Amino acid sequence: ADTSVESLKAQIDALSKKVGELEAKEEKSEPFAGVSIGGRLQLDYNLFDGAYNANHQGHTGSDLFARRARLFAEKESGDWDYKLLLEFAEDGAEITMARLQYKGFNGGPVIKLGKIREDISLEALSSSKYITTIERSNLADTFSPYFRWGVAAYQYFPTSKVRYAIGVYKNDAFGDSGKNKNNNLDLATTGRLTWAPIQGDGKTLHFGLWGSYREMGGDTLSSAFARGEVRETSVKLADYAAGGETVAIDHLTQYGLEAAGQWKAFSLQGEFAQRQLHTTDTTSPLDGQHYNGYSVTASYFLTGEQRQYKAGSAVFSQPKGVKNAWELYGRVSGMDAASDTQGTKVTSYTLGSSYYYSPQVKLMLNLIHSKVGGPGRAALVGDEDTGNALTFRTQYLF
Amino acid sequence: ADTSVESLKAQIDALSKKVGELEAKEEKSEPFAGVSIGGRLQLDYNLFDGAYNANHQGHTGSDLFARRARLFAEKESGDWDYKLLLEFAEDGAEITMARLQYKGFNGGPVIKLGKIREDISLEALSSSKYITTIERSNLADTFSPYFRWGVAAYQYFPTSKVRYAIGVYKNDAFGDSGKNKNNNLDLATTGRLTWAPIQGDGKTLHFGLWGSYREMGGDTLSSAFARGEVRETSVKLADYAAGGETVAIDHLTQYGLEAAGQWKAFSLQGEFAQRQLHTTDTTSPLDGQHYNGYSVTASYFLTGEQRQYKAGSAVFSQPKGVKNAWELYGRVSGMDAASDTQGTKVTSYTLGSSYYYSPQVKLMLNLIHSKVGGPGRAALVGDEDTGNALTFRTQYLF
Amino acid sequence: ADTSVESLKAQIDALSKKVGELEAKEEKSEPFAGVSIGGRLQLDYNLFDGAYNANHQGHTGSDLFARRARLFAEKESGDWDYKLLLEFAEDGAEITMARLQYKGFNGGPVIKLGKIREDISLEALSSSKYITTIERSNLADTFSPYFRWGVAAYQYFPTSKVRYAIGVYKNDAFGDSGKNKNNNLDLATTGRLTWAPIQGDGKTLHFGLWGSYREMGGDTLSSAFARGEVRETSVKLADYAAGGETVAIDHLTQYGLEAAGQWKAFSLQGEFAQRQLHTTDTTSPLDGQHYNGYSVTASYFLTGEQRQYKAGSAVFSQPKGVKNAWELYGRVSGMDAASDTQGTKVTSYTLGSSYYYSPQVKLMLNLIHSKVGGPGRAALVGDEDTGNALTFRTQYLF
Known part of the structure; x- marks a missing residue:
């Protein structure tokens, strides 16, 4: 042992002490280990006229x-x-989601419990932080109840590239209180089947199909189906009761089709969906009535980034590590909420651009033009049969 | 110094660098050090009939x-x-507890300020995450206001194994607004004295006594005392006003007795409590009226685990590090909310089992049968003088 | 290589392993790195009589x-x-502030977006955790809308010691819904200019000037301007409509002056502000009406501590690392909400003391005496033309 060894010894002792201190601190903060905290802010400025402010x-x-x-x-x-x-x-708080998941069935399904997203519509299933436009389409807003209390199972099969999801939920949506006249739960049973035969190498091809059976227990279906893709306006443009009356419902059936493709920076996605009413009073002219919606969105990253496809949940999210990127997109969507003597139909056109400062910060500008028709038009919007909007969003994720 | 010493030197330098980086990160995260975040989810599915859905x-x-x-x-x-x-x-948030504690009086009491739990009833004082059954007894729900704004002191004496707790609270409970006619606080003064002569080595013996004097400022006592140990039903079974009238109260007095014993995996706990009304109108037939409640719970861990007794707070919690454990339990509880001409009495029988997947995850299944009697029975539940319920809980702690 | 080198080698290997484990843990907790959590509790006990409880x-x-x-x-x-x-x-939650800031313009302004504090009044701009008295002055409560949705820019020039702040906000304050008759935003434009020629070495001198133009869209100005510096009383003492009527407003203009000085443990701060009404009905006797307020606060740390001046935001905060410190202070503030035939004027005198246990824990005791006058006095408080209050606060920061 010489002086250099002595000096190494001293260095090791000093290091040991520091490591001990770090371990002690780490130990102390153990209780929080594993609890993750985060969130999002979407700050919107909207301008609108015509039908939107009829x-x-x-x-x-x-x-x-x-x-x-x-x-x-x-x-x-x-x-x-x-x-x-x-x-x-400003004046309240609420649980958006409370999802408890069990992932212990190896090679089997994942079980979800709590307030969870129902498997309805590709766009409705995409997180609001990753949707292409500022607002989701008239179709998504009409057909999706978003998060409901229930239990669901899903599984993705990597070999066949097929995924299924099936769940049962308390149907406190679309005007239903969630209970029938006996104070018993109204249930919604919802399933979705998707197939993504092409994935990776800059290419994605996705097909999907979903259906939902929803007990309404005689409650009244809410008149407004969708707003016309702009928030905080004073009129909601897709309204099945405009110029007529709302109706008490025994149950609703809904189904939808999805298709989406991506080729490098370009992506295209389309959906079609239909709702059928089964009224409590079977002599109602609205018994058996169908309402259809569709939506087609095209997007291109001028700076070449690629959206990510998440096979496990069968949805898209924003490009990984996106930074200083520009995206251009357009959408056409229609929702026909008209029957013979009442209700409106709306078609909305969106043109928009997003600037990604970083994966955390995104600025979005959308222009929306909507047309309203149908027997209930005059009652809902008078002569204001079109509406324009400019919407601007600042989004921060953490 | 040879090559092996040289190589050690290099290793030490590399380690030093890494430790420095870890220290820098630790430093940066210092502001959060000590803030702990956690919570719980209790997701319940309840089925009920008869009196519960009268x-x-x-x-x-x-x-x-x-x-x-x-x-x-x-x-x-x-x-x-x-x-x-x-x-x-789903539609709101509230402060359950906001407890500021000062523990600086060495050998003296701990002082608590804020929205804190009143020291009433062993079962009401047990955290909801550790109670044996899914819901607390009719007794606990009748007599405990749970958390109130106030100030309290408590102290445990390890030699005598005696603990006291005493506090003064804003009495915005049981129908009181918390204020009297002059806009002055209605106060509740509450104390509890416990003695646990046997502790440890798989055995616990606990005795307790509590009392509460509650100004009501002439406000009306709420009619429902307790639900009958099932939530979200449409009728609350213990109701002193059923078939008669509610009454304005000057002050309430309440007291209770507790006893609990544990022998290895088996535990038994019982409580008795009484409330006396002092009405504003001293000619009211309800002036001086007593209402009594009792509760007896027995529990056994089939897998041998033992509940823990916390001497500092004089309550039980779940077995330490419990994992893959099964518990069986039963309870009988009665609440007599009947006077000569009005009100109901309810007796509830619970049989239940809990499966502890881990200290974080517990699944619970309870069967409850309740009988309703008393002069107000017909007014409250008509002919439905019994009710059955099946309740299922998934609990997650973090 | 000898045994001592061998032993060093073993020590290094052990250390390396520990460092590796620490790095892995650090890595795992990375997602939370940078999310800071904290808060405050202010628990108050207030006693009041006379005008406050008229x-x-x-x-x-x-x-x-x-x-x-x-x-x-x-x-x-x-x-x-x-x-x-x-x-x-107890029964809700709300967003107090949601502030997104961009600090990327080097040598340029900082941009703030979201729900942010409007730059009105030195005392209103001071965080509630650092204000001298338990409540802010009648002036601050009358003139400041506190946090509003909007966008603002500010910049401090270290050479000239001048700071400016300018912002545009949604004016959902003072009774305005935030919208006009067309469902269009009512905007408030607010600016503040400060100069702090002396800073540091135990001395501070601060001068400020602010102004605000607020569209009210024909909404009715809320009758109560300020409470009289005591919370949860049943009467708000500064009321422009007492004994008369509220009035619909086209727009408000407000401006104010600030001056503050600090010399070691002593500090003095004063403000003056004026509001002018521009009513919708230009024949209203309140059209053009001015309302004035003032406030003077003196504070002295018996234990010698010094308040800190934050040049970047042009406000004061508590002494750095304050511990076991005593502060004595007094305030006089007046708010004249009287016009010729209606409204009240209030003068409030506060004497108070604060004990700082630590930077986290502060105990405060304030005595407040208020006098009410003006044509609306009798209508508002009858013969109770003075009020007294004792307020006590326990404050905990984390």
């Missing part, structure tokens, strides 16, 4: 508001994980 | 709901610590 | 309540940072 003579209206101010807490414990997603507003 | 002809009713979706933030600063416990619902 | 014959009233129970989450991402500040109450 009950103010179609004058230009506007609003500035937090479209979503959310926080989540997430924690894994072995085969279980839990995510609580909270929405805060 | 205003729906006793048909089978059901519900699926988050019984508790909570988040907490906790932080220690020297002799002070603070815990904020928040409850989230 | 609709209860001036008897002594009291309350115990959480004045503020807040949580925040904060996250920096490069040049952007976001802070979400939430307020929780």
